[in-house]
Amino acid sequence: MDRPLSSSLWLLLAAAVLVAALLPFDGTISQWAQGLPGGIVSFNERITDFGTFAWMIYGSGSIVIIAYILHRVVHSDGFSSKAKTAWRLALYFFVTIGSASALVHLLKLIIGRARPELFLEYGAHSLTPLANEWLFESFPSGHSAAVGSFFGAFAMLAPRLRIVFALGALTIGITRIVVGAHYPSDVAAGLLVGLWTALMTAFFFARQEWLFRLDEKGWPRPKNSFHPASSA
Template identity: 80%
Template sequence: MSRPFSSSLWLLLATMLLVAALLPFDGTLSQRAQALPEGIVAFNTRITDFGTFAWMIYGSGSIVIIAYIASRVASSDSFSSKSKTAWRLALYFLVTIGSASTLVHLAKLIFGRARPELFADYGAHSLTWFAGHEWVYQSFPSGHSAAVGSFFSAFSMLVPRLRILFLLGALTIGVTRVVVGAHYPSDVAAGLLLGLWAAIMAAFVFAARNWLFRHDEKGWPRPKS
């Protein structure tokens, strides 16, 4: 069994177990989060939209990515090395964020989970299969969480010494989705882990080509520099 395939299976299993563990508490945790003091809810409302795919690609997120690529290019020696570093980094971010976006929107369409605003009518576990084209049935998984999960996880793979900070950043934005009443905790967990999966799988693919990453002694992708 190939390393990417076996790793994807383990991450898929971990995601399923975590989501299953949160499901019984989704309704209670969602209602309690929305009932937090007004100042906390207002703060979460202000920062929650940093987690959209549009922000990652067209907004400030793209500026962060470009700045990082520029710093890596500046440390390269030759023009050829600078060029390879630039387009490979850009491709890595594009593949990671793009694949996470595709998968999360497909999952939303399939599951059609009712959002917390419909909790009084349907409860926390209502699924309307293939009704995900309607916003109120797009709760699972969280798109914001998948976006920040892929964005911060890509950086955590490239700069592992700051991994804990990047993962905490993703978790922070994910939690805001529960506080503002847009998603249940299991939606957020699924979105974050989907984004993490996208970053890891993209790193495996790049490591196989000796682009940006290499396989360590255990077979995991590690940044080359």
């Protein structure tokens, strides 16, 4: 295994430790967040659904993706380059978001964690594997995985704005705690699933010389950061 992929596995392990560290505080933080002033809770309720996979694919999220693809296409030279840029960008977003969706829903089914709505009855750490019921699909957060993959993809393509994209993903993730849909560890895990799929898809694309190239340390970087005139 090459060094970057090995390092990425260590990052995944560190992320798992972070999620585990949140577990003892899940119930306390969840109950506190839901008890915030009504105006704060209402605001979070209004923006929380920006984190659905449906919003990413069929709603305003798709408009953002299309606008970004068009921007990149306009700045590409030649018809062939424009065509390659368009379909590779579309494929990158589709694979990243689609992989995150498949993975997070599989984990939800296997783990079967009770949602905060059932806190008084089941506590914060009750598991009912393979329940296949919404109330037992708390871990990981699907909304957080969606925004993690969405903003993670943009962060890989435009690394100078990674802090902005990270704050966007974190903001939607926090809303899931405030509205009582998820525990903090659910949100952390969901965000990490989304970010991980964006990174792993970028590794695959870099191996094909699509959109990304591997830098001198073996990590994927957007090709236009090597050659500003190239966007394919």
